[in-house]
Amino acid sequence: MEQLIQEAKKLLEENKVDVVIGYRSSPLPPFTRPAFIRRPEDCEQLVFNCGSVYNLTRYLIGLGEKPAIVVKGCEQRGLVVLEQENMLPRDSYLLIGVGCSGQVDERKLREGGFDRLPEQLSDELMADKCLYCDQHNTPDADIFVGDEVESVEPRTERYAGLDEFFAQDYEELYHHWTEVFSRCIRCYACRNICPLCYCEQCISYVNMPQWLPRSVADNNNYLFHMRRVLCMAGRCIDCGECERACPVDIPLRTLYKRIAQKIEGFFYGYRAGNNREQLPPLQDFNKDDSADFIL
Amino acid sequence: MARIGVFVCWCGSNIAGTVDVKKVAEEVSKLPYVVYSTDYKYMCSDPGQNMIKEAIKEHRLTGVVVSACSPRMHEVTFRRTVQEEGVNPYMMEMANIREHCSWVHDDMEEATEKAIELVRMAVAKAVELEPMEKIEVPVTKRALVIGGGIAGIQAALDIADGGVEVILVEKSPSIGGKMSQLDETFPTLDCSQCILTPKMVDAAQHPNIKIYSYAELEELDGFIGNFQARIRQKARSVDMELCNGCGDCWNKCPQKKIPSEFEAGMSDRAAIYVPFPQAIPNTPVIDRENCIYFQSGKCGVCAKICPTGAISYDQSDEFITEEVGAVVVATGYDLFNTDVIGEYGYGEIPDVISGLQFERLSSASGPTEGKIVRPSDGKKPEEVAFICCVGSRDDKYGRPYCSRICCMYTAKHAILLHHKSHGSQAYVFYIDVRAGGKGYEEFLRRATEEEGAIYMRGRVSRLYRDNGKVVVKGADTLSGAQIELHCDMVVLANGITASPGAEELARKLSISYDEYGFYSEAHPKLRPVETNTAGIYLAGCCQAPKDIPDSVSQASAAASKVLALFSGDFLTREPNIAEVNPFTCTGCFTCREVCPYDAIDEEEVTVHIDGKKVTRTIARVNLGKCQGCGICCAVCRSNAINLKGTKDLQIFRQIKAFTGSEKEKSDEPVGSKK
Ligand SMILES: Cc1cc2nc3c(=O)[nH]c(=O)nc-3n(C[C@H](O)[C@H](O)[C@H](O)COP(=O)(O)OP(=O)(O)OC[C@H]3O[C@@H](n4cnc5c(N)ncnc54)[C@H](O)[C@@H]3O)c2cc1C
Ligand code: SF4
Ligand code: SF4
Ligand code: SF4
Ligand code: SF4
Numbered sequence: 018m019e020q021l022i023q024e025a026k027k028l029l030e031e032n033k034v035d036v037v038i039g040y041r042s043s044p045l046p047p048f049t050r051p052a053f054i055r056r057p058e059d060c061e062q063l064v065f066n067c068g069s070v071y072n073l074t075r076y077l078i079g080l081g082e083k084p085a086i087v088v089k090g091c092e093q094r095g096l097v098v099l100e101q102e103n104m105l106p107r108d109s110y111l112l113i114g115v116g117c118s119g120q121v122d123e124r125k126l127r128e129g130g131f132d133r134l135p136e137q138l139s140d141e142l143m144a145d146k147c148l149y150c151d152q153h154n155t156p157d158a159d160i161f162v163g164d165e166v167e168s169v170e171p172r173t174e175r176y177a178g179l180d181e182f183f184a185q186d187y188e189e190l191y192h193h194w195t196e197v198f199s200r201c202i203r204c205y206a207c208r209n210i211c212p213l214c215y216c217e218q219c220i221s222y223v224n225m226p227q228w229l230p231r232s233v234a235d236n237n238n239y240l241f242h243m244r245r246v247l248c249m250a251g252r253c254i255d256c257g258e259c260e261r262a263c264p265v266d267i268p269l270r271t272l273y274k275r276i277a278q279k280i281e282g283f284f285y286g287y288r289a290g291n292n293r294e295q296l297p298p299l300q301d302f303n304k305d306d307s308a309d310f311i312l
Numbered sequence: 313m314a315r316i317g318v319f320v321c322w323c324g325s326n327i328a329g330t331v332d333v334k335k336v337a338e339e340v341s342k343l344p345y346v347v348y349s350t351d352y353k354y355m356c357s358d359p360g361q362n363m364i365k366e367a368i369k370e371h372r373l374t375g376v377v378v379s380a381c382s383p384r385m386h387e388v389t390f391r392r393t394v395q396e397e398g399v400n401p402y403m404m405e406m407a408n409i410r411e412h413c414s415w416v417h418d419d420m421e422e423a424t425e426k427a428i429e430l431v432r433m434a435v436a437k438a439v440e441l442e443p444m445e446k447i448e449v450p451v452t453k454r455a456l457v458i459g460g461g462i463a464g465i466q467a468a469l470d471i472a473d474g475g476v477e478v479i480l481v482e483k484s485p486s487i488g489g490k491m492s493q494l495d496e497t498f499p500t501l502d503c504s505q506c507i508l509t510p511k512m513v514d515a516a517q518h519p520n521i522k523i524y525s526y527a528e529l530e531e532l533d534g535f536i537g538n539f540q541a542r543i544r545q546k547a548r549s550v551d552m553e554l555c556n557g558c559g560d561c562w563n564k565c566p567q568k569k570i571p572s573e574f575e576a577g578m579s580d581r582a583a584i585y586v587p588f589p590q591a592i593p594n595t596p597v598i599d600r601e602n603c604i605y606f607q608s609g610k611c612g613v614c615a616k617i618c619p620t621g622a623i624s625y626d627q628s629d630e631f632i633t634e635e636v637g638a639v640v641v642a643t644g645y646d647l648f649n650t651d652v653i654g655e656y657g658y659g660e661i662p663d664v665i666s667g668l669q670f671e672r673l674s675s676a677s678g679p680t681e682g683k684i685v686r687p688s689d690g691k692k693p694e695e696v697a698f699i700c701c702v703g704s705r706d707d708k709y710g711r712p713y714c715s716r717i718c719c720m721y722t723a724k725h726a727i728l729l730h731h732k733s734h735g736s737q738a739y740v741f742y743i744d745v746r747a748g749g750k751g752y753e754e755f756l757r758r759a760t761e762e763e764g765a766i767y768m769r770g771r772v773s774r775l776y777r778d779n780g781k782v783v784v785k786g787a788d789t790l791s792g793a794q795i796e797l798h799c800d801m802v803v804l805a806n807g808i809t810a811s812p813g814a815e816e817l818a819r820k821l822s823i824s825y826d827e828y829g830f831y832s833e834a835h836p837k838l839r840p841v842e843t844n845t846a847g848i849y850l851a852g853c854c855q856a857p858k859d860i861p862d863s864v865s866q867a868s869a870a871a872s873k874v875l876a877l878f879s880g881d882f883l884t885r886e887p888n889i890a891e892v893n894p895f896t897c898t899g900c901f902t903c904r905e906v907c908p909y910d911a912i913d914e915e916e917v918t919v920h921i922d923g924k925k926v927t928r929t930i931a932r933v934n935l936g937k938c939q940g941c942g943i944c945c946a947v948c949r950s951n952a953i954n955l956k957g958t959k960d961l962q963i964f965r966q967i968k969a970f971t972g973s974e975k976e977k978s979d980e981p982v983g984s985k986k
Contacts, residue, residue, distance in 0.1 A: 081924055102900035103929070216950035217919075218896040226961045228951065248949050299947055300905035 035082035085111035090152035094290025114158025116166035119147035207259035321355035321380035400443035407434035436969035451537035461489020463852025464642035470871030472520035486591035535937035536847030549598035554622035561614035579679035645853035648703030693800035704807030715807035726765035897952035903944035911937035
C-alpha cells in the first residue's frame with residue numbers, strides 16, 4: 018500500500034497526471050469505494066485490498082483530465098478492447114498495475130453480515146471469476162505497485178457447466194430466461210456499469226427511433242437482454258461488474274460467458290482483450306472462418 | 313405532414329388477372345397519410361405517367377407509391393415522372409405486386425390480400441422517405457492498365473487513342489505477355505510476333521502511353537475517378553536513359569546457365585538479359601538472384617564492357633505515385649503445373665513437353681529456329697501424341713472448368729507438326745473437342761481432314777519411357793479398346809490457371825475473385841468487363857480463360873467503359889449510400905474494419921457530453937467510395953450508420969406495417985418526424 022501511496026503522490030507532485038483513480042476505504046461492503054485523488058496530500062487515503070471490486074476503467078472515457086488509474090489484471094483486458102475500438106488511446110492514461118489474488122463476492126459479504134473485510138479471503142467468499150482467473154497481475158502496467166502474485170492454481174473452470182445448461186431444449190431455455198428476466202426492472206445498471214458500454218445513445222433505450230420497447234414486460238425484457246448479448250459478443254471481458262450492479266440478481270454472465278465460449282471455439286481461441294494485435298472476430302475476415310453458427 | 317398518392321397498375325392482365333386491383337386501390341386509400349389512390353391499365357405508359365403528374369398537382373402529393381412491377385423494371389421511369397412534376401425522385405417507392413405477387417399466385421382473394429399488405433408496407437416506408445440528391449465527384453482523366461499482355465496493350469492503345477493518358481504497368485522486363493511466346497495462331501495461322509510486335513511498338517511510341525516495365529502495383533488508394541496508384545519500379549540495375557540496347561553485356565556475361573522463361577526452359581539466358589529480341593523496352597535487367605556480382609561481389613563484367621556506362625549495380629526499387637481515374641486489370645494467366653500429375657512424368661521424361669514448349673520448338677525465333685525435334689536427342693519425332701485437358705475439367709486437381717484454348721491450340725499444334733515436320737504423325741487424345749469460335753470448327757476439320765491428325769477419344773492414364781520412346785497408355789472410350797502407343801514425343805495441353813499473385817493483387821484493388829483466382833465480373837452476362845468495385849475493369853485471361861480474339865474484344869470493351877467514364881468532368885452516383893449519425897457514432901470504427909471498399913474516413917466533431925465540450929473523432933462515409941453494400945450498418949452497435957434509401961427506420965416501419973397489431977399498423981410511427 019505504501020508504494021501505491023508514494024507513487025501516486027509522486028505523479029501528482031510532478032504534475033504527470035491530474036488525477037489518480039483508485040480505491041479508498043468505506044464502512045459498508047465491499048468496504049472500499051472509488052477514489053478520485055487530485056491533491057498529493059490526499060494520497061494517504063488510497064488502499065488496495067480484496068474489497069477493491071470496482072472496475073474503475075468505466076470512468077476513463079470522456080474524463081477530460083489526464084489520469085493514472087489502478088487496474089486489476091482482469092480489467093486490463095477491457096482497456097485493450099477500448100483501444101482496439103479506438104475509444105481510448107493507450108497514452109491517454111497511466112496504468113498502475115497491481116497483483117490481485119482474488120476479490121470478495123460483495124453479495125456474500127452482505128448476506129454474511131460482515132462488518133469488515135476478512136483477514137484471509139477464503140474461496141467460499143471469493144467472487145467466482147477469481148476462482149478461475151489466469152491474469153492475477155496487471156499486464157502492460159506503467160507502474161506496478163506491491164508484490165506480484167505468484168502462480169495461483171485455478172480452482173474452477175471458466176466455462177464450467179455451460180454446455181450442460183445450454184443443452185436443454187429451446188423451449189425450456191426460453192421459459193427459463195423469460196422467467197429470470199421477468200425480475201429485471203430495466204434500471205440499466207448493467208449497461209451503465211459496463212466498461213465497454215460507451216455508446217452515448219445506447220440502442221437499448223434511445224427513443225429516436227425507439228428500437229426496443231422500453232416498458233417492463235416479459236417479451237420486452239427478453240429482447241433487451243438477448244440483444245445486449247450481441248453487443249457483448251467478442252467483447253465482454255468477464256469483469257463481473259454487471260452482475261454485481263444488478264439489484265435483482267440476474268445471472269447476466271451466464272449469457273455473456275456462453276457467447277464468449279462460443280466465440281473462443283469458433284474464432285481461433287479468441288478472447289476479448291487478451292492480445293492487442295489480434296483483431297476482434299467481428300472486424301476480421303478469414304477465408305477459413307468457421308461458418309457453423311450461421312443458421 | 314406526408315401526403316402520399318398510391319397508383320395501382322394492372323399491367324394489362326399480368327397483375328389484374330390475379331389481383332383485384334380496384335380493391336387494392338380502395339383498401340389502401342384508408343391508410344394514414346394516403347390522400348389519393350387509383351388504378352390504371354398501364355401505369356408506365358404516357359397516360360399512366362400523366363395520371364401521376366396530375367395527381368401530384370391536384371393533391372399536393374409529397375410522396376408517391378407505384379404498385380406495379382419490380383423496381384428493376386421501372387424505378388427509373390417513375391422517379392423521372394415524379395421529378396418532372398417537381399417532387400424529389402427519391403420520394404417514389406415501388407410495391408412489387410407483379411413478380412412478388414400476381415405471377416407467383418393463382419388464388420385471387422389471397423393474392424389481393426397480399427398485394428394490399430405489400431402496398432401497406434410501401435406506404436409505411438414512403439412516409440419515412442427523405443429527398444436525396446445525386447452525388448457528384450470530380451474525375452481524374454487518366455487510366456491505369458495493369459499487365460502488358462495483348463489485353464493490356466489493346467486496352468491501353470484504345471484508351472490512349474481516345475485522347476486519355478494511360479499508365480501501363482508490366483511486371484516482367486518487357487510487355488507482350490504470353491502472346492509473344494506463341495508461334496502461329498489459330499484459327500488463321502498468322503504469326504503471333506508479326507501481329508503483336510507492331511502493337512507493342514505502337515504502345516511504346518504513343519504520346520499518351522507511359523510504360524512502367526519491371527514494375528508492380530504496390531497499393532491502390534482512393535475511389536472511382538480519384539485513385540492514387542503507388543507503383544514499385546523494381547531495380548533494373550541498368551540505366552534506361554544511357555543503355556542503347558547494343559547487347560554487349562548479355563553476350564559477355566559469364567553466367568549463362570539460367571533457364572530462359574521466354575523459351576519455356578528450352579534454352580538458357582544470361583544473368584543480364586532482355587527476354588526476347590523484340591522486347592519493349594529493349595533495355596536489359598539484371599536478374600540479381602543469379603548474378604555473380606550480386607551473389608558474391610566478384611565479376612562486374614557487364615559494367616566493364618558497357619560502352620555507355622549504363623550498368624548501375626546500386627540502383628534500388630523506386631516508388632512512384634500516379635493519379636488515375638480508372639483501372640483496367642489485364643494480368644493474364646499462368647499455365648497449370650503439370651509436375652503434379654505424377655503419371656505423366658513431366659520433368660522426368662525429357663520428351664514429354666508442355667504446349668508452350670511446343671510453341672517455342674515450332675517458332676522460327678525459338679531455340680531450334682523452328683525445327684521440331686525431340687528434346688532428348690534432337691531427332692525428328694515421327695509420332696507425336698497430344699493430350700488435351702491436362703489439368704482442366706478435372707476435379708482431381710480442383711479444376712472443373714474448361715480452359716477454352718487447349719482444344720484449339722492442340723489442333724493448331726497438329727497442323728504445325730504436319731507443316732514443319734514432314735511425314736510426322738499427330739495423335740490427339742481428347743475428351744471432347746470444343747471449337748465454338750468463328751472459323752474454329754473449320755480449323756479443327758482442317759486438322760483432321762486435310763492435315764492428317766488422328767483424333768482418339770479417351771483419357772491417357774500413364775506415360776512412361778521405353779527404349780527411347782514414350783509409351784502412351786490409355787483407353788479409347790469410343791471403341792472401348794485399350795491403347796498402347798509408342799511415340800517419340802508427347803505434348804501436354806496444360807490448362808490455364810490464374811496468374812501468380814492474382815489474389816494478392818485483388819486484395820490491393822478490393823475486387824473479388826472466384827475460387828480459382830480469376831477475377832469476378834460484376835454480372836456474368838450484362839456487365840462482363842466491370843468489377844464490383846466502381847472504376848475498375850477487367851480484360852483478358854485474368855477474368856477467365858480465353859483466346860486472343862476474346863482477350864482483345866474484352867480489352868476494347870473495357871477501354872470504352874473507361875472512355876465513357878471520362879466523358880464528363882464529374883461522375884454522378886446514386887445517393888443510396890451509407891450515412892453516419894454524428895450524434896450516435898461512438899468512433900469505434902468497426903465499420904472501417906469491415907468495409908470492403910475502404911469507404912470510411914475520419915471526421916472530428918465537437919459534441920457536448922454531460923455539459924462538457926468534447927472533441928471526438930467519428931466515422932464519415934466517403935461519397936466516392938461507398939457502394940451501399942450495408943455491411944457497416946450490420947456491425948454498428950449503436951446503429952449510428954445507415955443506408956440512405958433503406959434506413960433502419962424505413963425498414964422498421966415496413967416490418968411494423970406488416971407484423972404489428974392493428975393499432976400499431978395505423979399508428980403514427982414511433983420517433984417519426986412526420
Ligand atoms: C500454348 C498456347 C498456345 C496458344 N495459342 C493461341 C492461339 O493460337 N490463338 C489464340 O487466340 N490464343 C492462343 N493462346 C491463348 C493466348 O495466349 C491468350 O489468349 C492471351 O495471351 C491472353 O492475353 P492476356 O493479355 O490476357 O494475358 P497474358 O498474355 O498472360 O499477359 C498478361 C501480362 O500481365 C503481366 N502481369 C501479370 N501479373 C501482373 C501484375 N501483378 N502486375 C503487372 N503485370 C502483371 C504478365 O507479365 C503478362 O505480361 C495460346 C495459349 C497457350 C498457352
Ligand atoms: S479476476 Fe483475477 S484480477 Fe480480477 S479481481 Fe479476480 S483475481 Fe483479481
Ligand atoms: S449495450 Fe450495446 S449499444 Fe448499448 S451501450 Fe452497450 S455496446 Fe452500446
Ligand atoms: S442491472 Fe439488472 S435490473 Fe437493471 S437493467 Fe440490468 S439486468 Fe435489468
Ligand atoms: S455501405 Fe458501409 S460497408 Fe458498404 S461500402 Fe458503404 S461504407 Fe462501406
